[in-house]
Amino acid sequence: MSPRPAVRPGGRSARVQESVHQAVRALQAEQAALTVPLVAARAGVTPSTVYRRWGDLKELLSDVAVERLRPEAPPADHGSLRADLEHWAAGFLEEMSSGPGRSYVRDTLAGDPDGSNAGQCSAYAREQVETVLARAVQRGEHVPDVDTVMDHVVAPMMYRALFRPGPLDAGHARDLVATVLYRLMPLP
Amino acid sequence: MSPRPAVRPGGRSARVQESVHQAVRALQAEQAALTVPLVAARAGVTPSTVYRRWGDLKELLSDVAVERLRPEAPPADHGSLRADLEHWAAGFLEEMSSGPGRSYVRDTLAGDPDGSNAGQCSAYAREQVETVLARAVQRGEHVPDVDTVMDHVVAPMMYRALFRPGPLDAGHARDLVATVLYRLMPLP
DNA sequence: CGACTAACGCAAAGAAGATGCTTTTAGCTC
DNA sequence: GAGCTAAAAGCATCTTCTTTGCGTTAGTCG
Numbered sequence: 001m002s003p004r005p006a007v008r009p010g011g012r013s014a015r016v017q018e019s020v021h022q023a024v025r026a027l028q029a030e031q032a033a034l035t036v037p038l039v040a041a042r043a044g045v046t047p048s049t050v051y052r053r054w055g056d057l058k059e060l061l062s063d064v065a066v067e068r069l070r071p072e073a074p075p076a077d078h079g080s081l082r083a084d085l086e087h088w089a090a091g092f093l094e095e096m097s098s099g100p101g102r103s104y105v106r107d108t109l110a111g112d113p114d115g116s117n118a119g120q121c122s123a124y125a126r127e128q129v130e131t132v133l134a135r136a137v138q139r140g141e142h143v144p145d146v147d148t149v150m151d152h153v154v155a156p157m158m159y160r161a162l163f164r165p166g167p168l169d170a171g172h173a174r175d176l177v178a179t180v181l182y183r184l185m186p187l188p
Numbered sequence: 189m190s191p192r193p194a195v196r197p198g199g200r201s202a203r204v205q206e207s208v209h210q211a212v213r214a215l216q217a218e219q220a221a222l223t224v225p226l227v228a229a230r231a232g233v234t235p236s237t238v239y240r241r242w243g244d245l246k247e248l249l250s251d252v253a254v255e256r257l258r259p260e261a262p263p264a265d266h267g268s269l270r271a272d273l274e275h276w277a278a279g280f281l282e283e284m285s286s287g288p289g290r291s292y293v294r295d296t297l298a299g300d301p302d303g304s305n306a307g308q309c310s311a312y313a314r315e316q317v318e319t320v321l322a323r324a325v326q327r328g329e330h331v332p333d334v335d336t337v338m339d340h341v342v343a344p345m346m347y348r349a350l351f352r353p354g355p356l357d358a359g360h361a362r363d364l365v366a367t368v369l370y371r372l373m374p375l376p
Numbered sequence: 377c378g379a380c381t382a383a384c385g386c387a388a389a390g391a392a393g394a395t396g397c398t399t400t401t402a403g404c405t406c
Numbered sequence: 407g408a409g410c411t412a413a414a415a416g417c418a419t420c421t422t423c424t425t426t427g428c429g430t431t432a433g434t435c436g
Contacts, residue, residue, distance in 0.1 A: 011433050013383065037423065046385055051424065053383085110298035115353040122351035151364070155347035156339035163310035163346075165303040176339070183371055199402050201414065225392065237415055239393065 019043040020050060024064045034061070058111030065107035066117040071124055074131045081136035081143060082181055088132060089153055089173035092125065096161040097168040105162065125154050144185050152180050207231040208238060212252045222249070246299030253295035254305040259312055262319045269324035269331060270369055276320060277341055277361035280313065284349040285356040293350065313342050332373050340368050 023043035027034055036057050040047040054060040075088040095101045108117050126146060133143045153176045160168055211231035215222055224245050228235040242248040263276040283289045296305050317337050324331045341364045348356055 012431085013433085016384080035423070047424080048386080048426085049384055056424090106297050109294050109350060118351045119353050122347075150347070151344035152340055152367075155344040158347055158351075159310075159338070159343035162297060162350075163306045165307050179340075179372065184367065200400085201402080204415075223392070234416055235393080236395080236417080239395095240414080244393085 016043075016045055016049065017053075020045060020053075020060070021064050021067065024060065025068075036060075056111070058107075059113075060111070061107040062109075062111030062117050065104040066120050068104050069108065069121050069124060071128055075128050077135060081132065081139075081141045082177065084132045084135065085129075085149070085153070085177045085181070086174050088128060089157065089177050090170055092128075092154070093157045093161070093168055093170065093173045096158060102161055105158070122150075126150060129154070142185065144180055148184055149180060152184060153177060204231070204233055204237065205241075208233060208241075208248070209252050209255065212248065213256075224248075244299070246295075247301075248299070249295040250297075250299030250305045253292040254308050256292050257296065257309050257312060259316055263316050265323060269320065269327075269329045270365065272320045272323065273317075273337070273341070273365045273369070274362050276316060277345065277365050278358055280316075280342070281345045281349070281356055281358065281361045284346060290349060293346070310338075314338060317342070330373065332368055336372055337368055340372060341365060 020039060020043045023039045024034070026042060027039060032038065034057065036050050037047045039057075039060070040050050043050075050060065054063065075084055078084050078087055096105060105121065108121050112118050129149045130146055133146060133149070136143045153173075156176055157168075157173060160172070208227060208231045211227045212222070214230060215226060220226065222245065224238050225235045227245075227248070228238050231238075238248065242251065263272055266272050266275055284293060293309065296309050300306050314334060318334055321331045321334060321337070341361075344364055345356075345361060348360070
């Protein structure tokens with residue numbers, strides 16, 4: 001969340017921010033070296049503008065990364081809580097354990113002095129889970145607590161993505177969902 | 189892990205590495221600005237030495253951070269699996285959610301291109317858990333799988349420490365342990 | 377529509393990072 | 407344990423990034 005003062009969000013400021021973010025994404029896509037002067041040049045902006053608004057490259061990367069982690073759509077409806085959760089969890093694990101996904105999460109954490117971007121990242125996942133659970137409630141299903149899902153489905157996947165090298169087993173997502181639904185569900 | 193080539197671990201190299209690590213810790217303790225030249229000066233070494241061995245500041249910080257995350261002693265023995273796990277988990281949460289602890293974990297992740305330091309960080313926790321479980325087996329207790337504990341106790345705590353701002357509830361650690369022991373234990 | 381001010385551009389100064397070459401010294405062989 | 411080899415550290419220099427003061431532009435509000 002940190003265009004530093006976050007004031008004056010309209011007009012030129014907004015254009016500059018968008019232009020700079022876009023420049024970062026472009027350079028990342030090209031595997032190019034990533035420095036403030038290069039980003040600024042690509043964005044058609046002077047370096048000092050970037051330094052003044054973001055402080056340093058890490059914070060800029062954190063802002064760009066958290067933006068990329070924003071879900072593009074609510075989780076698909078597969079007709080049941082279990083199916084919804086399994087599909088969403090599989091997709092989440094896929095994204096977070098991919099090369100780019102790992103980078104985005106690490107960038108988010110790295111350039112985030114006050115933890116607000118990390119919080120936002122977690123909030124995105126939480127919203128998705130809440131959507132799935134709310135839908136299940138509408139169906140009359142018995143659902144677990146959001147925090148239970150965060151602790152026992154989201155957290156284990158994120159932990160493995162961050163702390164374990166190597167590709168992740170997709171079956172793991174399914175197992176975690178099954179564990180929550182059939183062993184951790186509060187009594188009806 | 190990564191003094192770049194990691195070769196020649198004796199003599200001068202070792203002294204330089206220790207001296208540089210110590211300089212980083214000293215500057216961190218003083219809240220001083222942290223740059224390679226400053227660290228080098230404090231360590232009585234030329235900056236180019238640091239650049240050649242660690243590549244950049246982030247990697248150096250990662251190495252120092254993972255070093256600080258190494259447990260100093262095996263978990264205390266409190267006479268039962270539950271007590272051992274609860275105490276260890278409480279301590280772990282305390283450490284990871286403290287200001288410095290959070291920084292160490294973030295530094296570890298940030299300057300770790302190949303994920304080896306992150307892996308080491310996770311391995312430390314895993315060793316501690318294994319020690320607790322092995323002791324319980326010796327006592328004849330029925331114990332959960334290490335991976336189950338990692339997924340449902342360690343991961344949730346780490347997730348909250350990293351992604352949620354604000355202090356953490358110590359009772360949470362206890363709850364997670366109870367959940368694993370009484371709801372997720374594989375049948376005897 | 378005019379004053380106010382946040383945000384940007386520009387340029388210069390200061391600090392950090394990179395690199396070729398030399399010197400030291402750990403580790404190995406005989 | 408003396409000499410050889412090459413890894414690692416020192417040194418000097420050059421490049422690049424970062425910071426900062428000041429003038430200008432352009433949203434915003436009365």
